[in-house]
Amino acid sequence: MSKENMGTIEKLVTATLGDDVGRQTLDMLVIDPGLLAQNGDGVSRAAFAMAMNVALFHDLLRRVPSGDAYVADTLARGGRVMFDHGALRSIRFPDGPTGALPAGQDAFTRIFLPLGYEMAAIYPLDRLRMTGRAYRHIDFPEAIPQFFLSELHVDRFDPEFVEAAARIFGTSRDPLDAPTIAMLADFERGATVHFTVAVVALPIILSAFDRQHEPPAFEDYQLLLSRSNEAAWIATEGNGFNHATDRVADVAALSQRLKDEDRPMKERLEISATGRVRQTAFRADSVERPFADGQWRTVPGSFYEFISRDVDPETGRLDLAFDTGNATGIFAMTSAQEGANR
Template sequence: MIPQGSAVLEPVAALLGEARAGVILAGLEIDPLLAKADGVTRAQAAMALNAVLFAQLLDRVPTAARYAAAVFAEGRQICFDHGALRTIDGATGTLPRGRGAFARLLEPLGYRVGGVYPLPRLKMTGHVFTHADFPETVPQFFVSELHVEQLPESAQAAAQKVFGASADPLDGAARSMLDALARDGRCTPEQASAGLPALVGAFGRHHADPALSDYEALLEHSAEAAWMATEGNAFNHATDRVPDVEALAATLKDQGYPLKPAVEHSTNGRVHQTAFLADKVMRIFIGADGQPVTREVPGSFYEFITRDLDPTTGRLDLSFDSGNATGIFAMTEAR
């Protein structure tokens, strides 16, 4: 458990409340080295951000919340492996395009690009950000870009209308926090508490309700673009690192959880993944008459991963796999 006064607990409690922060931080495996309170290091700030984003995903995804509650009730912890989000490599208003919108956050927090994964079937590329100081114990980020120019012209036009006036969510407090982290590798607790809300807010939607016709034009050619039209840059999924994903999947299916039919295995044979199907959410669109209409669409989901040791290093294989990612992304297809 992270003690009172720690550099991780305080900024998380400011956003979630002390009771909720206590539950989340007690339920996540957190490196004991991150409990030390001497300012706020970039790794501590990164863990605080991840803890809040994990809590928000549980709030949005009832299936994930059910699973996490069962784990916490048994006194066990969740090893948060990575969070995934999608971005638009195209016109995005004042919001930097593609992964740039998040590299500017993640790099001051201590992250470096640890791998690039082409996803040609999806017209996307995934970039993995791994923490330089705590690569195995601070969650990674899988940031994917949708290459709008590869879509048909009708979908490109829809993307321009949906995403072209996106707003930049970062404020002065967030920039001050990031500047200090980039310069010194740490910031003050006051900077962390003031800056973290906007960093969390970056993982949201920064454009207006889409027109239903534009959503349908995107959906015809890219389920991922359509998903971003309603969910923006929110965590597409959070991932639980488990010892044996095959055994866990069998148990969860017996318990009635909605899982994908099969476990994905990486080409190198060391990374194994499965996931719950995305929970449905109700979202507002603008109809042809200019009036709001509501539709049920896929929201976010929860994933499981087993990472074997890399025999060449003796350490966990922290890589990803393009085939695995493509299969996991199908969890949010609008069926």
């Protein structure tokens, strides 16, 4: 297909990931035809948001071999992935920014809100000393993936933890440049953005979903790990996609099949208080990450998740909510294993 006949999302994705990888990734996903049909020189916030999510999905599979293998198997069976949501973790200090990066979730709400997302709900994760927030797209709430954005509250830990966190995360840089911030301001005021601007900004936006701070000192990493698996995970993985989630018809049946195939599955299904949202996941794949002493060590990376959502009888629409208990259980997928402490 010529570039002139491509829709906006396909043009953005292939320009960012390359023609072959871009089309392969698009072919993995169920994408609303109304989104794919958008074309022309003007890029809507919804088209940009969907292209961003496609690229983030590709990045997650690149880092999570278990998820990549599952998606390959799904395609071989004639299926596609309904990308339900992605999850991010962030750090919030008691006062001020995180190095040069805006504090906690602010580093991402400055991206999400201009792209048409709104906060749908707050989920206290008190056992983890975190707060989760769901961000849902206003224009295509069921079709564009949500974000589950969590903050770890450094001030809920002891002074030794606070000092180690400051040494690690205080080195954070801000990946967004002035032209990208200006593009987001255009989206925020309701304008469409010219394709030539959007295609330059997309890789810069994607770079925000990464580690912005310097490799941590191993001693500081161990200290964080002794108090919080989640803080230690952010120390090595930063603001990378913690997981991407496949919306499936029957997560219980899928979970049993994957267990029977000896996939690295979570043992127990997480079921929301309403019973309408059911989740499980692969255990996190291990990755090699650098530390300040120049050594590379094995730590938990990201993972791939599965969810089933029922219709909410009060609204007659798909229940797009999350659940504090479910989230706390799913977060355990990145708990450090014995090998991470060596």
